[in-house]
Amino acid sequence: MKASLFTWSLLSLLLNPVISTSTGESGPEDVSIQSPRIVPRTEEPPAPHETPTIFNGVEVPPMKQLDASNFDETIKEGYWFVKHYSPYCGYCISIAPTWQTLYEFYYVILKSLINLDIQTNARLAILSELLPTLLRFQFCFNGLHCKRRQVPDTRSGFFPFVHTVLQRKKVESFTGKKSIEGLSKFIEDKLEQIKPGSRPQSGLQLPEPGDTKVDTDAAPSKPEGKPAAKPATKPEAKTKPPEENALFEAPKKPSKPVPNPQGTSIPLTAESFQKIVTNTHVPWFIKFYIPSCSHCTAMSASWLQMARDMKGALNVGEVNCEQEQRLCKDARVGSFPTMYFFRGGERVEYRGLRGLGDLVNYARKAVDVVGNGVQYVDADAFKQMEETEEVIFLYFFDKATTSEDFAALDRLTLSLVGRAKLVKTDSEALAKRFKISTWPRLLVSRDGKASYYNALAPKDMRDFRQVLTWMESVWLPIVPELTAANAREILEGKYVVLGILSRLRSDEFIQDKKELKNAALEWMEKQTKLFQLERQELRDAKELRIEEAEDRNDQRALRAAKSRQITIRESDKKQVVFAWVDGIFWDRWIRTTYGIDVRNGERVIIIDEDNRRYWDTTTSGAYIMPSRTSILETISQVISPSSRLKAKSTVGIFETIFFKTRSFIHNHPFLAVAMFCLALMFAYNVVKGKFRRNRGPGGLLGAVTGSSGGGFFHLDGKEGLLGGGNGSGKVD
Numbered sequence: 001m002k003a004s005l006f007t008w009s010l011l012s013l014l015l016n017p018v019i020s021t022s023t024g025e026s027g028p029e030d031v032s033i034q035s036p037r038i039v040p041r042t043e044e045p046p047a048p049h050e051t052p053t054i055f056n057g058v059e060v061p062p063m064k065q066l067d068a069s070n071f072d073e074t075i076k077e078g079y080w081f082v083k084h085y086s087p088y089c090g091y092c093i094s095i096a097p098t099w100q101t102l103y104e105f106y107y108v109i110l111k112s113l114i115n116l117d118i119q120t121n122a123r124l125a126i127l128s129e130l131l132p133t134l135l136r137f138q139f140c141f142n143g144l145h146c147k148r149r150q151v152p153d154t155r156s157g158f159f160p161f162v163h164t165v166l167q168r169k170k171v172e173s174f175t176g177k178k179s180i181e182g183l184s185k186f187i188e189d190k191l192e193q194i195k196p197g198s199r200p201q202s203g204l205q206l207p208e209p210g211d212t213k214v215d216t217d218a219a220p221s222k223p224e225g226k227p228a229a230k231p232a233t234k235p236e237a238k239t240k241p242p243e244e245n246a247l248f249e250a251p252k253k254p255s256k257p258v259p260n261p262q263g264t265s266i267p268l269t270a271e272s273f274q275k276i277v278t279n280t281h282v283p284w285f286i287k288f289y290i291p292s293c294s295h296c297t298a299m300s301a302s303w304l305q306m307a308r309d310m311k312g313a314l315n316v317g318e319v320n321c322e323q324e325q326r327l328c329k330d331a332r333v334g335s336f337p338t339m340y341f342f343r344g345g346e347r348v349e350y351r352g353l354r355g356l357g358d359l360v361n362y363a364r365k366a367v368d369v370v371g372n373g374v375q376y377v378d379a380d381a382f383k384q385m386e387e388t389e390e391v392i393f394l395y396f397f398d399k400a401t402t403s404e405d406f407a408a409l410d411r412l413t414l415s416l417v418g419r420a421k422l423v424k425t426d427s428e429a430l431a432k433r434f435k436i437s438t439w440p441r442l443l444v445s446r447d448g449k450a451s452y453y454n455a456l457a458p459k460d461m462r463d464f465r466q467v468l469t470w471m472e473s474v475w476l477p478i479v480p481e482l483t484a485a486n487a488r489e490i491l492e493g494k495y496v497v498l499g500i501l502s503r504l505r506s507d508e509f510i511q512d513k514k515e516l517k518n519a520a521l522e523w524m525e526k527q528t529k530l531f532q533l534e535r536q537e538l539r540d541a542k543e544l545r546i547e548e549a550e551d552r553n554d555q556r557a558l559r560a561a562k563s564r565q566i567t568i569r570e571s572d573k574k575q576v577v578f579a580w581v582d583g584i585f586w587d588r589w590i591r592t593t594y595g596i597d598v599r600n601g602e603r604v605i606i607i608d609e610d611n612r613r614y615w616d617t618t619t620s621g622a623y624i625m626p627s628r629t630s631i632l633e634t635i636s637q638v639i640s641p642s643s644r645l646k647a648k649s650t651v652g653i654f655e656t657i658f659f660k661t662r663s664f665i666h667n668h669p670f671l672a673v674a675m676f677c678l679a680l681m682f683a684y685n686v687v688k689g690k691f692r693r694n695r696g697p698g699g700l701l702g703a704v705t706g707s708s709g710g711g712f713f714h715l716d717g718k719e720g721l722l723g724g725g726n727g728s729g730k731v732d
Contacts, residue, residue, distance in 0.1 A: 494574060548561075614648055
């Protein structure tokens with residue numbers, strides 16, 4: 001009877017979690033996602049396993065699916081561990097192997113119990129048909145293909161939402177790490193509560209996600225349950241390994257305080273802020289808010305959940321700016337919510353999305369950067385890094401590099417969180433590859449293409465602001481993905497070649513991205529050559545002036561020619577950048593703004609966001625396609641002053657006039673000021689002439705008609721102020 005009850009209890013706890021959010025926010029997750037952050041809304045979600053699988057040589061039936069019609073009836077009795085998820089969530093898809101392996105692992109355990117007890121308890125025979133009932137209740141969101149189905153008493157506000165249910169009532173939600181170890185520990189704890197003493201204290205030997213076998217009789221490498229009981233007899237000191245002896249003999253160092261031990265967001269005041277944030281070198285992620293802000297209220301749940309996820313890893317705090325106005329003013333908080341990552345006196349503003357997944361991802365990257373600093377790499381490590389990172393800043397040093405140089409380098413790490421990797425090396429192989437002859441030297445490698453920071457003196461390498469300004473100009477990939485977080489940085493002040501692509505057609509998606517990248521590299525190479533040619537022409541002109549002044553022996557002209565500086569820069573002209581956008585995820589914005597539906601095929605447009613205009617056709621009238629030839633020919637026409645291509649506007653006629661005027665003033669400030677002054681003078685003259693005409697012929701003193709005028713007073717005449725007549729009388 002005991003075995004029967006235990007097996008039924010174990011069966012009822014078989015589970016299946018997945019992770020996502022219905023509001024664009026991801027749930028707590030410990031799984032590394034290698035796919036892009038924006039996940040497309042696919043027309044058909046991935047189907048679960050529909051055929052049996054094999055684990056430890058045992059055939060495992062596929063998991064059952066629940067729907068709204070059988071949900072209540074199925075869970076009305078016993079314990080159930082239920083997972084709510086969305087098939088369109090990248091997190092959900094990424095941990096599917098973890099969930100499948102966990103199901104197979106516990107299926108084999110229950111199967112072995114059935115085989116042992118089938119002789120003594122006939123009731124266990126029916127379990128073989130009920131084992132594959134790990135449940136996955138599927139939600140749809142964002143108005144895709146189905147509406148969200150409500151389940152009584154679950155109230156799941158985000159995906160994945162995982163909880164235990166007893167007779168249709170929620171018992172406990174799972175909030176730990178959704179790894180195979182964390183989920184198994186949760187199951188074992190529940191089984192131990194149902195039947196104390198039934199589970200092994202040393203835990204279980206768990207498989208890795210995707211494994212098809214595991215030694216269930218072996219001792220676990222990392223116990224997930226309670227620690228094993230200590231032996232009754234104390235072992236002799238001589239049996240301790242050398243490492244353990246060295247550990248006991250080493251002097252004890254004071255341990256650092258554990259960050260965020262409670263997993264909460266700590267309210268900060270001006271006094272506590274200065275004490276535990278400003279005056280320490282401990283990292284903090286802090287939100288500035290006001291209670292009346294709707295955006296602050298909307299993200300409060302994600303902020304608190306992020307604080308729980310960063311328990312023991314990162315301090316999280318918040319400042320109420322209605323109560324701490326002076327502190328928020330000193331922090332230069334201009335809008336709410338504003339989030340800063342602090343490290344002592346340094347800070348960097350978080351400008352990303354406010355979803356849970358975005359906050360957690362940023363916080364983990366920041367902790368990794370702050371904890372590890374600038375990592376050292378050799379040629380092999382750098383080559384492996386290039387396979388996963390699109391942008392890498394590489395700092396070359398040698399024995400003569402000073403501590404001040406490394407200190408200045410460390411200051412840059414905080415600004416690069418979530419954007420690019422910063423590493424250092426003294427590898428001769430890398431120095432030979434990138435043709436480095438002076439040290440220290442800083443470069444950026446974007447998809448294998450190197451760009452160098454030009455430092456004229458050693459102090460330029462330690463100039464934090466100057467180096468960071470250069471980094472900001474090159475820290476985007478050659479062809480980045482346009483997202484809500486980087487849209488302003490990409491679009492403002494540039495011509496943007498935007499590829500509108502779809503992940504649904506995977507082959508075309510890969511090929512189109514390759515074409516965009518090749519077009520970008522060709523354009524960059526072409527523009528670099530033109531810039532070098534233009535700069536060389538200016539240098540030749542300067543030399544010609546110097547030679548001419550020397551031939552004439554004109555010292556004044558010679559000094560003027562030599563003092564003439566060549567200040568031309570590539571950034572002086574409006575730059576052309578390349579990017580791509582997910583046409584399925586951003587379909588509404590693309591259709592309403594540019595009138596393009598990616599379902600009809602991939603397209604390319606050239607955007608001038610400053611003037612709210614764009615081009616979507618070539619000189620022949622055909623649409624711009626993801627092709628190097630089509631893109632490069634059209635760009636040359638767009639940036640040409642005598643372009644024959646007619647741009648399309650994204651706004652009305654009055655807004656178009658406004659943006660064109662603003663662009664003219666920005667590009668030609670002196671000419672704009674001169675035209676404004678001329679307009680003022682013209683307006684003044686017009687108003688002045690109209691005023692004179694309105695005064696009449698007599699002016700302010702009145703008009704004169706004959707001997708008597710119509711003015712207020714007269715100077716001549718018999719009754720005039722001078723006492724004179726009309727000029728015909730005798731005057732003594």
